[in-house]
Amino acid sequence: MSDRSAPYHISSAVIVTMPHMRERVVGSLLEMPNVEVYAHEAGKIVVVIEGTSTGMLGESLSRISTLEGVVAANMVFEHVETQGEVGHDRRTDAA
Numbered sequence: 001m002s003d004r005s006a007p008y009h010i011s012s013a014v015i016v017t018m019p020h021m022r023e024r025v026v027g028s029l030l031e032m033p034n035v036e037v038y039a040h041e042a043g044k045i046v047v048v049i050e051g052t053s054t055g056m057l058g059e060s061l062s063r064i065s066t067l068e069g070v071v072a073a074n075m076v077f078e079h080v081e082t083q084g085e086v087g088h089d090r091r092t093d094a095a
Contacts, residue, residue: 011049011057011078012038013064019043021069028067035060043071054078 017025022043029037029047034056038046049060057078065073 005082006052007080007082009051009054009057009078009080012076013047013049013061014072014074014076015045015047015064015070016072017043017045017069018071025067025069029064032060032063035064049075 015025015029019042022040022045026037026040026045029035029045034050036048036050038048040046047064049057051057051060057075061073061075064070
């Protein structure tokens with residue numbers, strides 16, 4: 001049983017690729033655990049990375065940055081929730 005009060009980290013990142021390598025990089029990202037490709041166009045890819053710690057997110061981002069064809073991989077945003085909050089459809093932004 002997991003601890004429902006444990007932190008859960010969600011981040012977004014922008015991956016810049018050599019344009020001719022984008023599809024190959026997208027394919028590699030689709031195979032990575034806890035990484036979801038959100039959008040891609042030209043030489044840029046937006047991903048969401050999830051994990052139980054900032055270190056786990058950083059590790060995923062480091063692996064992404066070493067993929068062939070990747071020029072840069074930068075975290076844009078990180079949000080922390082507790083395990084009990086994950087999966088709820090509740091807005092946290094101003095209406």
